[in-house]
Amino acid sequence: MKPARIHVVTLALGLHLACASLGLAARAEEQTAGAATVKASVPKEAERPPIRSRWDVSLYGFAELDFMHDSTQSYAESANATPIARRGTYAGDRAQVVATAKNSRLGFKVQAPEYAHLNASAIFELDFFGNQPLDTSQNDSSVFGTVRVRHAYFKLATPLVDVLAGQYHDLYGWGGSGFYPSSVAYLGLPGQIYHRNPQLRLSKTVGGSSLSVEMAVAAVRPVMRHSELPDFQAGARVALGGWQGAASQGAAQPQLVPLSIGISAVGRKFVIPQFIGVPRNSQTVYGWGAAVNVAVPIVPVTSLEDRGNALTLTAEYSRGTGIADLYTGTTAGAKFPELANPGRLQPPPVYPQDVDGGLVTFDADLRAKTYNFSGFVVGAQYYLPVARGRVWVSANYGQIALDNMLLLTPAASWGAVYEKARYFDANLFVEPTPATLVGASFQSTTQTYGDGAEPNNIRVQLSLLFFL
Amino acid sequence: MSIGSRSQPSRRGHTHRSRAAGWCATAFSVLLAGCANGPLCEDLGSCGGDPNGTWVSGDDQAPACLEHPFYSSTTVTAPGAPFDSTLIDRPSPVAGQSQGAATLADWCAELVLTREKVESRSFLFRDPQVSNVSFQYDAATMSYTASIARRTRFGQYFSMTCLTQFGVDPGDCSATQAAIRRADPDGLRAGTASCEAAAGGCSCSFAAGGASAQLSGPPLLCKMVELVLNTEAVDETFQAVGCAPNTERGGCDCAYDVAYPTIEVGVYEVSGNVITHHPQNTNIDQPSQATFCQSGDSFQLSGFDNGFVLNKPPIRTVRLHRQLTTPAP
Numbered sequence: 001m002k003p004a005r006i007h008v009v010t011l012a013l014g015l016h017l018a019c020a021s022l023g024l025a026a027r028a029e030e031q032t033a034g035a036a037t038v039k040a041s042v043p044k045e046a047e048r049p050p051i052r053s054r055w056d057v058s059l060y061g062f063a064e065l066d067f068m069h070d071s072t073q074s075y076a077e078s079a080n081a082t083p084i085a086r087r088g089t090y091a092g093d094r095a096q097v098v099a100t101a102k103n104s105r106l107g108f109k110v111q112a113p114e115y116a117h118l119n120a121s122a123i124f125e126l127d128f129f130g131n132q133p134l135d136t137s138q139n140d141s142s143v144f145g146t147v148r149v150r151h152a153y154f155k156l157a158t159p160l161v162d163v164l165a166g167q168y169h170d171l172y173g174w175g176g177s178g179f180y181p182s183s184v185a186y187l188g189l190p191g192q193i194y195h196r197n198p199q200l201r202l203s204k205t206v207g208g209s210s211l212s213v214e215m216a217v218a219a220v221r222p223v224m225r226h227s228e229l230p231d232f233q234a235g236a237r238v239a240l241g242g243w244q245g246a247a248s249q250g251a252a253q254p255q256l257v258p259l260s261i262g263i264s265a266v267g268r269k270f271v272i273p274q275f276i277g278v279p280r281n282s283q284t285v286y287g288w289g290a291a292v293n294v295a296v297p298i299v300p301v302t303s304l305e306d307r308g309n310a311l312t313l314t315a316e317y318s319r320g321t322g323i324a325d326l327y328t329g330t331t332a333g334a335k336f337p338e339l340a341n342p343g344r345l346q347p348p349p350v351y352p353q354d355v356d357g358g359l360v361t362f363d364a365d366l367r368a369k370t371y372n373f374s375g376f377v378v379g380a381q382y383y384l385p386v387a388r389g390r391v392w393v394s395a396n397y398g399q400i401a402l403d404n405m406l407l408l409t410p411a412a413s414w415g416a417v418y419e420k421a422r423y424f425d426a427n428l429f430v431e432p433t434p435a436t437l438v439g440a441s442f443q444s445t446t447q448t449y450g451d452g453a454e455p456n457n458i459r460v461q462l463s464l465l466f467f468l
Numbered sequence: 469m470s471i472g473s474r475s476q477p478s479r480r481g482h483t484h485r486s487r488a489a490g491w492c493a494t495a496f497s498v499l500l501a502g503c504a505n506g507p508l509c510e511d512l513g514s515c516g517g518d519p520n521g522t523w524v525s526g527d528d529q530a531p532a533c534l535e536h537p538f539y540s541s542t543t544v545t546a547p548g549a550p551f552d553s554t555l556i557d558r559p560s561p562v563a564g565q566s567q568g569a570a571t572l573a574d575w576c577a578e579l580v581l582t583r584e585k586v587e588s589r590s591f592l593f594r595d596p597q598v599s600n601v602s603f604q605y606d607a608a609t610m611s612y613t614a615s616i617a618r619r620t621r622f623g624q625y626f627s628m629t630c631l632t633q634f635g636v637d638p639g640d641c642s643a644t645q646a647a648i649r650r651a652d653p654d655g656l657r658a659g660t661a662s663c664e665a666a667a668g669g670c671s672c673s674f675a676a677g678g679a680s681a682q683l684s685g686p687p688l689l690c691k692m693v694e695l696v697l698n699t700e701a702v703d704e705t706f707q708a709v710g711c712a713p714n715t716e717r718g719g720c721d722c723a724y725d726v727a728y729p730t731i732e733v734g735v736y737e738v739s740g741n742v743i744t745h746h747p748q749n750t751n752i753d754q755p756s757q758a759t760f761c762q763s764g765d766s767f768q769l770s771g772f773d774n775g776f777v778l779n780k781p782p783i784r785t786v787r788l789h790r791q792l793t794t795p796a797p
Contacts, residue, residue: 071503071504072505087508088509088534088535088782089535092505093504093505093508094504094505095503095504095505334572336571336572337571337572337573338573339571339574340576340578342578342580342587342588342634351571362575363627364575364627364629364630364717364719365627365628365719407717409572410572410573410574410575410577411573411592411623411624412572412573412592412593412594412624413573414594415595416572451595458503
């Protein structure tokens, strides 16, 4: 049997089984719900005390199913900028199908009443991409999604300044402010700033609904604990509230976003042990990044009820050094070099690495250096003039360049790191009902390795979401 | 909607199902759009025939198709079987404990260059190409001799740290002169070098291309390294070291030839279009199968079942022609 036919049969069988399983599961839930109803009949409905919260609580989130077909076996669920298996390798020559519901999300927003002109609110948001043990089976990895904290923060809005304390999108890149591209692919796309961090943020918005300027500074979790210094982030954002367009952030229901531009920066410090097996001294280097984001409603809309013909562009450009962790999965294969072992010691000395990979390393003269990074992502989303804009298409292009990657990599390992990546996707979204969304996507990622190899992965993704 | 209406769907229900089927068909089409790359080296011909004779590679084309001819992030390879140098000699991992982060190659390629000698070196390389292949089959004895030569010239950057961290001092004129004379005692490569202290450090006069040249600073250091490595570090696999200063980074850019042959002898048997090789030295080589196609003076071998020729990764296929014997005068 030809491989393509095997794919067809396997996928048909898989989807059939999935449908059958869903049907069975639904029936089981119905039965369980029925049993629960019987048990709950005592005490009677009217006698049960209502569940109350001290503050206003709203629930949000979505249940999501993703089916993904990859032309290589390079990824688990998320693609992002993970290195692609090369041609001529087992994983590089063979395809895979991934199915997961781990991107489902659940969030609570809690709003306290205003008190002395102070407004306090909090967000708790979870998904199921938490860390799992390395020896987890494929079944457990896909089925037993570990709960992960996405957001956990509170905001205190005061007449003077707004305070955000907790884990939220980084200020660098103005995450969560309407600049994200519309894509079925998991964010961040290659080259896109996409990161969350524990932080203490102070911000001040001036102006009105037609024109507003927000300025913010934040002390953020340090990139490495041993640096003793929080990362610092700062940014400014200008929004023209009178000029709004429809924009879907990732694979989400569209929202109204104003014409806006944001600039932001990050600064951080690395203090790493000297490059020997038993270090006594450390070396210090600094990282920084600067980013510009824009969201431009080319064809604006005033209401999401009818967003047909709306067209919105998003773009982001950023560059810096020692900041790859702020771009999901972008180590580009970089690691520390092997520690020299001239005395042939057994066991050989191992460098006590105390920082995440892909940020900093040692050059040929064993001086600490940070990896340079530059990237951009541009995207457009167009809401078709049918069904009041509940069908839309989007396309995105992203690019990564790591211009000192090869200078910081021994030549014998050039085949293990990439210095450039290019990404393109095209997406179709359909909202069958206001609560559901179906997205189909074609995603192509190409990486240029240090030795010239250019592996490519084509991912085709089908996502189905139900929004709470 | 009642349960009854589900069990006896209306005509409207049929329409919904038709739409659902349409969605499913679309979903299948979308999912199948991104196909696997498939093998990098497709099988060559498998028509069978008579392998008897001597088959050699041509000069005008790459004789073999190689899969994954590169080095992975943690693999630094010497001739023979690939190995992961970052894991060599490490203690066995304890259950539940990480073995430590994988690394890239060593910047200095384990070079230990002292004032007196090259204590150690481990020339690194990647991507050696197959330069020469020959298969000789003798139908009378059912024996074979296979020879595969691989060759590359690999560039290795040695920083000043790598070159000087074990005592070499480019400014030490007497030590430099001693090292050069030790490395070139007959004066074949550098003439009778003589060094003297100068304003910029040490300056040595060399024979270069039939004329004498005066070297100092980085060119002198790199020349000394070249001579020392050519004398004390080369072997039958690594030869012809050449070094030149790297003006931007300091240190020296060195290059060397990497060449090593693989020779396998044994007996073979043919079954249809599959040839099975039984090597003589089973300590090194393993029995292997390949499909083949002999057509006139052309001979093609492909590792059986997507395997490697002679079980030697990454050689997937070889394309050979008959070696014509010159008639005796």
